[in-house]
Amino acid sequence: MTPDPVPAVPTRVPVALEGRAYDILVGRGLLAGAGERLAALKARAAAVVSDDNVAPLHGDALLASLRGAGLRADLVTVPPGEGSKSWASLARVCDAILGHRIERGDLVVALGGGVVGDLAGFAAAIVRRGVRFVQIPTSLLAQVDSSVGGKTGINSAHGKNLVGAFHQPSLVLADTALLDTLPLREARAGYAEVVKYGLIDDEAFFGWCEAHWERVLGGGPERDQAVAQSCRAKAAVVVRDEREDGDRALLNLGHTFAHALERVTAYDSRRLVHGEAVAIGLALAFRFSTRLGLCPGQDARRVAAHLARAGLPTRLAEVPGGAGTPEALLDAMAQDKKVKDGQLTFILARGIGRSFIAPGIAAADVRAFLAEAFAETGDAGS
Amino acid sequence: MTPDPVPAVPTRVPVALEGRAYDILVGRGLLAGAGERLAALKARAAAVVSDDNVAPLHGDALLASLRGAGLRADLVTVPPGEGSKSWASLARVCDAILGHRIERGDLVVALGGGVVGDLAGFAAAIVRRGVRFVQIPTSLLAQVDSSVGGKTGINSAHGKNLVGAFHQPSLVLADTALLDTLPLREARAGYAEVVKYGLIDDEAFFGWCEAHWERVLGGGPERDQAVAQSCRAKAAVVVRDEREDGDRALLNLGHTFAHALERVTAYDSRRLVHGEAVAIGLALAFRFSTRLGLCPGQDARRVAAHLARAGLPTRLAEVPGGAGTPEALLDAMAQDKKVKDGQLTFILARGIGRSFIAPGIAAADVRAFLAEAFAETGDAGS
Structure with missing residues (x-):
């Protein structure tokens, strides 16, 4: 060292x-x-x-x-x-x-x-x-x-x-x-957003995260690298689309679920901080992609496994005090600003590093997926 | 007709x-x-x-x-x-x-x-x-x-x-x-801003106003002409300098005084509406320009005479309940957003239709001018 x-x-x-x-x-x-x-x-x-x-x-x-x-x-x-x-x-x-x-x-x-x-x-x-x-x-x-x-x-x-x-x-x-x-909980929460950049369009960076996450959380020089790489990734997207008329929406990977979770937990940081909600949101976005037949189940499991290993929640069952109901989450999503012309837009993935904007997702599909996600109690997410 | x-x-x-x-x-x-x-x-x-x-x-x-x-x-x-x-x-x-x-x-x-x-x-x-x-x-x-x-x-x-x-x-x-x-008082108040466009850079339009003001206030087709011409004048300035880094400040002719007057009268529309404050501000801006040796006294008198004829106030003595003190007005100006690096910026004029941005005006000059303007009780303004 x-x-x-x-x-x-x-x-x-x-x-x-x-x-x-x-x-x-x-x-x-x-x-x-x-x-x-x-x-x-x-x-x-x-x-x-x-x-x-x-x-x-x-x-x-x-x-x-x-x-x-x-x-x-x-x-x-x-x-x-x-x-x-x-x-x-x-x-x-x-x-x-x-x-x-x-x-x-x-x-x-x-x-x-x-x-x-x-x-x-x-x-x-x-x-x-x-x-x-x-x-x-x-x-x-x-x-x-x-x-x-x-x-x-x-x-x-x-x-x-x-x-x-x-x-x-x-x-x-x-x-x-x-x-x-920083308390470890805050470091982990920030780390969820680091992982996100790999998941969006950089599978190699996700692999780097899997190899180095402990040193990123532990404050080694890898933390500086992770910060710089994350800023680079975000800056590239922002320069392409400052006002989110297009590609910038990719940065919302995991965030439609995350914002809904924060809403139903009343933005109570004792229950859930933003990065924890994002971790669950990322895991759900990949599982939802799998359920829609878009993404190999293996990739969704790899995402959840890495987040869980870094100490982050990945399942609705992990939300202290509960994550509400499928209907409550769906309502919260419908008021999210990514609603356009009354339809739900999600960021989904065809695999790790292969995310895309998916407009026109049917509410019925979201509801059915959430019902399943609520029903599970074990380690189905990892 | x-x-x-x-x-x-x-x-x-x-x-x-x-x-x-x-x-x-x-x-x-x-x-x-x-x-x-x-x-x-x-x-x-x-x-x-x-x-x-x-x-x-x-x-x-x-x-x-x-x-x-x-x-x-x-x-x-x-x-x-x-x-x-x-x-x-x-x-x-x-x-x-x-x-x-x-x-x-x-x-x-x-x-x-x-x-x-x-x-x-x-x-x-x-x-x-x-x-x-x-x-x-x-x-x-x-x-x-x-x-x-x-x-x-x-x-x-x-x-x-x-x-x-x-x-x-x-x-x-x-x-x-x-x-x-519209009540006549509101029409007159709006008319002060119409006159302003002539005073800024269009002496011919000011002359047109002198000839047609009664029909503008009375709602004739001249009113439509006055609205369209005012919009044209403002649009031209805005297109040149949308964010007021330069020329757009000309639109503030009369407004440094006007905003200060509105402030000392606590934005109480029973005492003074914005257009009335602008009318007094325009008259004061021209008289101040004259006092600084920039503008013929004849032009300042012509401005005040026209505004007064249209039923608008032009002197501090006309502010119901009084216009405060020179010091209070100066304080109100110092908090105005046209302050840059601690100095007062005014829009002054070398004559009707010949306004310009005058940065670095000394507070002492403003104070002395205001003291005179407060001292007068008669028709010195017209």
Whole structure:
């Protein structure tokens, strides 16, 4: 084993969006140098948005770095958890940003996980009709998924992420050293999204995950590789289809099931965090593909087996407190934003790395599949 | 006098934004044909947003037209007035739009004045990260100004329109017959924005206004001409500079003063409506230009005289309940979004039709000018 030094140069993943190109930097120790990198963006001030878990850990270091680079910097915090993706938090954060006199050329900085990134990014999109923002994701999930691609938003009473904006960051700093303090459960949840990129269109990367998952979760240099590769995969899709008129929907592999599960468990992170819902969703998407005669059963079993080995749930029976009923899940899906002209659209797979967009899936097929999935109690999923 | 028939073909004002080009149609009787025109946009459903004043007058006609053309149509209303450009109204309208199951291909329709247009447009911008919307402005002010150009938003505790989005409509239907029921005060307020286009860069149009203002306010065919010409003027500026990085700021002629006045009068429409604040703002902008040695005093007097003749206020002394103090107005300006790097930017003029962007105006000059403007009690403004 080689040691794991702070690399002199972080890995750069460019996101080549025309007119709004930006970099994702991946590496250990980026937080300490954030001030210099943000000052290079020619802002005079930054409003840092974080949550009450992350701010005590990393807030002071970031503010010191920003102020050291000559930026006026202030901190706004929200309570941790999905509950902060609300109208009330959005209004409070926007007002706080305005109170800190952030102008059109200044920056909003998201320091936190997916919730903070989605909320702060949305606030940046609408304060003064748009100010620039920088993502400093502090969870594995945010580093490999939500901090890349410009989707921002809050939840509505009608569903998750139903109100928001496309607003690309000007820079993403994925400091992998920040992941060292993550609880294992959060690391596993983020890992579900890493695996997803292999399942979408890169069977070799899925194979790499099967071989290296313990070191990814354990914080070895493989974790940096996994983060960089995930960002690369996501960036490639986003550049092809920023506003999800086509291919970008592939990133929703597993997510129609996942969002429905989060909805029926009332976004209660004690029961299910997003990445766990995605793990179950991925396993279900492959099993549903098999049931529809599209995907070899062997591939579906391989997917579930790997997720389970990494400590992730793969079956409805594993949802603490239960996953509701087939009807409740179907209702939750019908309000999901991937509904078009009243029909259900799924991301299905012809095998590992061979996913595709499947519009017009009959509700009856989904219902029958869910009924089976609810009926099982044993290890049918693995 | 020739009669005023319903023209077979409305006047079309194209807004040639790349990738998002749309038409403004100006003419009498467009509301009745709205369904057909919206169906041509290939939507299946429309959520109509209106207020409790306008909906009883025109809501049924619009819903009938939409349903007659095969669209699913529902109505959402908010209380009339600036108070509805709030977080609470925004959340309620977004939730209602989602409740009506508006999907990515569907439409939000704004039926009302500037408040409804700004609110509904912003809701359309953020529901499902953006659905299309159609403006059906029912006030002269909205037909000549706010329904064109894609600026949407709500007010914040820190100031007017400080939270919002650029979101271009897919179509604007300016049915001038709807203006027949407008109170004179509202017609005059809208007329202030008509005059503004002449003052910005079209002295000939200002001269036309001086000659025809009574028929514009009285609802003659000149009103249609004034609406179409105003839309043309605004569209030309917006196409040059959609996001106000440059020239578009010219549209703010009179508005730095106007927004400050609205702020110190607490957006109380009993004291001052937006167009009245703009009228005072236009007169002040020209007098300030004169005071700075930029503009002949004769032009400033001509501007104030015309606005006053049309029944609009032009002096601080005319603000019911008073316009506060020079310091309060200056504070209100400093929070305006046209502040850049801590300096005040005004739109000033070298004469009628010769406006320009003037950054770096010293606060001391503004303060001294305001002190004079407050001191006068007579007809110094005209």
